[in-house]
Amino acid sequence: MALFPRCLLRGVSSQIRNLNVMPSSPKFMYESARCSSNTSGVRERTLIAVKPDGVHRRLIGQIIQRFEKRGFQLVGLKMLRVSEELLSQHYSSLCKKAFYPSLLHYMTSGPVVAMVWEGHNVVRSSRMLVGDTNPAEAPSGTIRGDFSIHISRNVIHASDSVDGAQKEIALWFQNSELMEWKCCDHDNLYQF
Incomplete structure (x- = not known):
């Protein structure tokens, strides 16, 4: 047995x-x-992006490890220098804010590692793994609580809703860049 x-x-x-x-x-x-x-709801997906400060500080592996340990499946991964055009679409709700120019400067200051993770309630669970946007309010044990020092350098982005995740994934990834595969422990993890 x-x-x-x-x-x-x-x-x-x-x-x-x-x-x-x-x-x-x-x-x-x-x-x-x-x-x-x-396994209904197992195929929910979210966009996670390690921001330039996280890449510069070599946190990519530790961040990936936290999502893998949680049981989520990586279905898309790439490193890129993000264009201002992509960022203007991604941060369209923030473009009128006073801090928007500094946000653009920060996000274009180095490479970003963009990922798509799949799993049951992955959007909500990822937000909990990532922690509060303000690292001072993010609990220890979360990515921002452990690695971030200031709200303007908070290491990581995570989609905030299922609808938002779908839009962000379509913005950052082409369908051909996403893998459809079944991990060997899938049935063990997702037996409800």
Whole structure:
């Protein structure tokens, strides 16, 4: 039994007793596949971007590790120098703010690592992993709480809503840059 996914050990093990089937039988395989198909909402995606200060401070690996440890799946990744045109679309709601020119200067001061992560409630969970925009208010254990020192250099961007994530992903990535793949532990992580 050690080789079977956790899903099989939880829900299907009782079905095995009730069905009186062997783990190698077709009926068992059907039941285990049915068990792992209840993954609604798992394919939610979010945009995460390590800002220039995070790249300069070599925090990319530690940031990726936090998302991987949480069980999210990386489906898009690239390093780029962000154009002012892209930033004007991304930060369109901030363009009238007094700090907008300094934001543009900051975001174009070095490379950015843009990522798309996929998983159950990934938008909301990512916001919790990232922490408050103001690092002084971000709890220890969050990315900003651990790595940021000032609101103007807060290391990372995370989409703030599912709709916002969809718009941002379309802005930063072409469909051909996003991978459709299933991680080997997917069924273990997303058996509800």
